[in-house]
Amino acid sequence: MLTYLIRRLLEMIPVLLVVSLLVFGFIKLLPGDPARIYAGQDATIEAVESARQLLGLNDPLPAQYGHWLNGMVHGDLGTTYRTRQPVLSVIESGFMPTLLLALAGFAWSVVLGLVIGVVSALKRGKWQDWTLMSMAVGGISMPPFWLGLLLIQFVAMPFGIFAVSGFNQPTDIILPAITLGSSVAAVMARFTRSAFLDVAQEDYVRTANAKGLRARLVTWKHIMRNALIPIITMLGLQFGFLLGGSIIVESVFSWPGLGWLLIESIKTQDQPVIQALVMLFVFEFILINLLVDVLYAVVNPAIRLR
Structure with missing residues (x-):
């Protein structure tokens, strides 16, 4: 039983990795500018660029995915755009x-x-x-x-x-x-x-x-x-x-x-x-x-x- 549980838990890892890649790609296809949403609709261009830098949106997509995946593994799911609270x-x-x-x-x-x-x-x-x-x-x-x-x-x-x-x-x-x-x-x-x-x-x-x-x-x-x-x-x-x-x-x-x-x-x-x-x-x-x-x-x- 224990061997079976360990094997099944290990099998979950590649499934979750594939799902995480699909979810990340889907989110990137959504309309809207995350930096603008984070900074607010009335924010200045400078504030939006600062938010873009803070969120790492200027990094290549593989780097953004790696940063998000690493944070998720360590329990850091990021910060909400609406209330700035930990997700x-x-x-x-x-x-x-x-x-x-x-x-x-x-x-x-x-x-x-x-x-x-x-x-x-x-x-x-x-x-x-x-x-x-x-x-x-x-x-x-x-x-x-x-x-x-x-x-x-x-x-x-x-x-x-x-x-x-x-x-x-x-x-x-x-x-x-x-x-x-x-x-x-x-x-x-x-x-x-x-x-x-x-x-x-x-x-x-x-x-x-x-x-x-x-x-x-x-x-x-x-x-x-x-x-x-x-x-x-x-x-x-x-x-x-x-x-x-x-x-x-x-x-x-x-x-x-x-x-x-x-x-x-x-x-x-x-x-x-x-x-x-x-x-x-x-x-x-x-x-x-x-x-x-x-x-x-x-x-x-x-x-x-x-």
Whole structure:
């Protein structure tokens, strides 16, 4: 296991290097003069040239990339153009709200998705199956921003129980978490139903039923345990989506997380923040994929990681 983890961590290095090169090149293609943005729109030509020298924009592109990469390796992500704060401290302030929102949305959506998927599989072809899967299709089809606006319009504003923006108290997370996790719950329900039915048709399940084992034992020990392997893959991908894909939801609810920070940075063309956030989102997905592979061996000891 340890050898496998070390090898996978080493494999992350070239992937992150390629991504960093692509991100750096993409940022350089964006319109606007970083020196002008840093110095301010009303700054003099001398101030702009001073900012250009300070930011190293007169250096060749390979030198700029090397300087940025070296700083990133050592934890120096640069300074924001808007507030002149260290980028790392700005990201740290937004990471916890995004993590809390992702965990809240993930928790309820996974539980509900698994329950709906299992019940739908057990009631295959009956009205319960059709009803639950119709709800799942509706959840997948509804855009998160539209659901968020509906919750604000018909839940938050009429009753005044939940806040429509910001994060000032624990209850403020409820509506954003529902909005963020709705599509995940729908995807998990359909995927769980499919995985459950696929495993239920295996020969060892038929043998267990033929031996007269209790239906509950067959369902949870033989079917659900083996169906969890593909489900875990989906769980990991969906959690990565929640961490990196909460941009729209955070914008709707003005949630002070990384998604909202990215939108604001794009509006103000704050390039160091954009670069750092994109790299962080990529690193999160790679790390989550590694954790998913490790969970395979935990769920099914027959799997050996090499």
